[in-house]
Amino acid sequence: MTTQFPKDPGIAAWVLLVLPTLRSERPRMVSFARPVLALRQLAMESSAEMRTYMADGERRAYELGNRGPVRFVGNGALHPDIVEAYWRCGFYVFEGVFGAEELADIEADLLDFRSRLPTHRGAETDSQGRPAIGTGIQARTVAWGKSLSDPLGGTRASHGRHPVKMHEPQAAADAPEEVVYVVLGSLQFSDACLRAYGHPDLLGIAAALNGDDFTPFNEALFLKDPHVGPSVAWHRDGVTHWQSPNWDQGSHGFNFMGQVFGCTPENGVWVLPGTHKQRDIDIGAMVAAAGSERLPQAVPLVCAPGDVAITNRQAVHGSFANTSPDPRVTLNMGFHRRSAVLDQTGSGIHGSVGTLDDARIATRSKMIGWAIEARHQHYPHEQRFEYAPLRGRHLAWDDDARSEIADYNLLDLSI
Numbered sequence: 437m438t439t440q441f442p443k444d445p446g447i448a449a450w451v452l453l454v455l456p457t458l459r460s461e462r463p464r465m466v467s468f469a470r471p472v473l474a475l476r477q478l479a480m481e482s483s484a485e486m487r488t489y490m491a492d493g494e495r496r497a498y499e500l501g502n503r504g505p506v507r508f509v510g511n512g513a514l515h516p517d518i519v520e521a522y523w524r525c526g527f528y529v530f531e532g533v534f535g536a537e538e539l540a541d542i543e544a545d546l547l548d549f550r551s552r553l554p555t556h557r558g559a560e561t562d563s564q565g566r567p568a569i570g571t572g573i574q575a576r577t578v579a580w581g582k583s584l585s586d587p588l589g590g591t592r593a594s595h596g597r598h599p600v601k602m603h604e605p606q607a608a609a610d611a612p613e614e615v616v617y618v619v620l621g622s623l624q625f626s627d628a629c630l631r632a633y634g635h636p637d638l639l640g641i642a643a644a645l646n647g648d649d650f651t652p653f654n655e656a657l658f659l660k661d662p663h664v665g666p667s668v669a670w671h672r673d674g675v676t677h678w679q680s681p682n683w684d685q686g687s688h689g690f691n692f693m694g695q696v697f698g699c700t701p702e703n704g705v706w707v708l709p710g711t712h713k714q715r716d717i718d719i720g721a722m723v724a725a726a727g728s729e730r731l732p733q734a735v736p737l738v739c740a741p742g743d744v745a746i747t748n749r750q751a752v753h754g755s756f757a758n759t760s761p762d763p764r765v766t767l768n769m770g771f772h773r774r775s776a777v778l779d780q781t782g783s784g785i786h787g788s789v790g791t792l793d794d795a796r797i798a799t800r801s802k803m804i805g806w807a808i809e810a811r812h813q814h815y816p817h818e819q820r821f822e823y824a825p826l827r828g829r830h831l832a833w834d835d836d837a838r839s840e841i842a843d844y845n846l847l848d849l850s851i
């Protein structure tokens with residue numbers, strides 16, 4: 437049996453089971469009951485504490501010894517120092533993965549991408565009157581949040597995995613009411629993102645860490661625009677294997693986080709090193725013990741343009757609202773071990789609820805083949821990655837493939 441893009445049988449279940457919980461993701465409204473002066477003082481105090489926290493976190497991040505260029509040793513294995521540092525910390529910063537040519541390609545493509553976003557929540561057209569990104573797509577794509585808000589913390593969204601609301605700084609009076617901060621299923625909207633997904637070093641790392649038969653998870657663009665980008669409250673990503681008898685530190689896979697403009701403590705993701713090794717964690721209790729959402733041992737991902745961080749999905753992580761003048765655009769690309777996914781029930785956080793059987797995995801994994809081919813067309817002299825599950829099979833990247841990938845993220849392998 438083959439599973440087809442995009443009409444997965446699980447869509448009905450997704451609409452029934454998951455949509456209602458998404459609708460309940462209403463941000464809690466900030467109370468304006470306190471006197472304005474008191475609010476201002478609070479903001480100033482917290483910004484001074486925040487600056488100290490960020491400086492301390494950045495210093496600790498550089499002390500971890502988990503950054504450097506991609507290095508392979510014989511037979512496609514990742515350099516043992518990288519493997520050790522990744523498993524010790526739960527993240528690693530690969531420096532300089534995207535070179536200047538590729539970064540220019542991605543930036544140009546993303547300019548076009550942004551011009552195709554809907555004009556406001558619910559709009560079906562972009563500012564030029566064209567059908568906007570996400571129009572006609574059944575899967576979740578464009579997510580909106582209020583400027584500098586925390587859309588997820590303290591809500592039931594995504595199985596309640598963001599238990600604590602982050603501080604919501606006051607946005608400027610002329611800030612937009614709402615901004616796009618995530619676009620899911622991004623490979624169907626951006627050829628440059630598809631080409632980046634086929635990067636041989638990234639796929640080589642996925643094979644080295646998750647096995648040659650690794651599978652996709654999902655892909656997304658995180659947009660943290662200067663002075664308005666919302667936060668993503670502390671959470672860990674996995675929902676399926678916490679109680680599995682053979683659970684380990686890699687059971688819920690990892691996300692690559694490719695940085696187009698780099699990222700800083702102010703606009704980037706923060707990680708609590710080592711938490712990917714812990715089965716049980718109470719984020720609410722950690723925040724209560726810290727007295728604020730500034731978790732004391734957390735460190736920021738600090739990246740230059742072209743760096744790609746890898747973050748274990750089991751590690752506690754999150755990002756603060758972006759009050760800085762610097763934009764962040766992250767290409768998220770997640771991968772799993774096949775054994776962690778096979779015959780599990782999709783969580784519905786990404787993609788439809790349904791059994792992640794061989795057929796669904798095979799269909800979803802075709803994105804890797806198309807990405808390798810799309811990349812080869814653009815960078816013909818680069819050694820292309822050979823993806824073991826598709827060995828001997830050629831997937832043409834052409835107009836037929838392009839129409840086939842509409843709604844591909846209904847099949848995301850979400851565990």
Ligand SMILES: O=C(O)CCC(=O)C(=O)O
Nearest residue numbers: 658668673691705755766
């Ligand atoms: O990019 C961010 O701000 C958050 C990313 C994240 O939480 C994730 O990839 O799970």
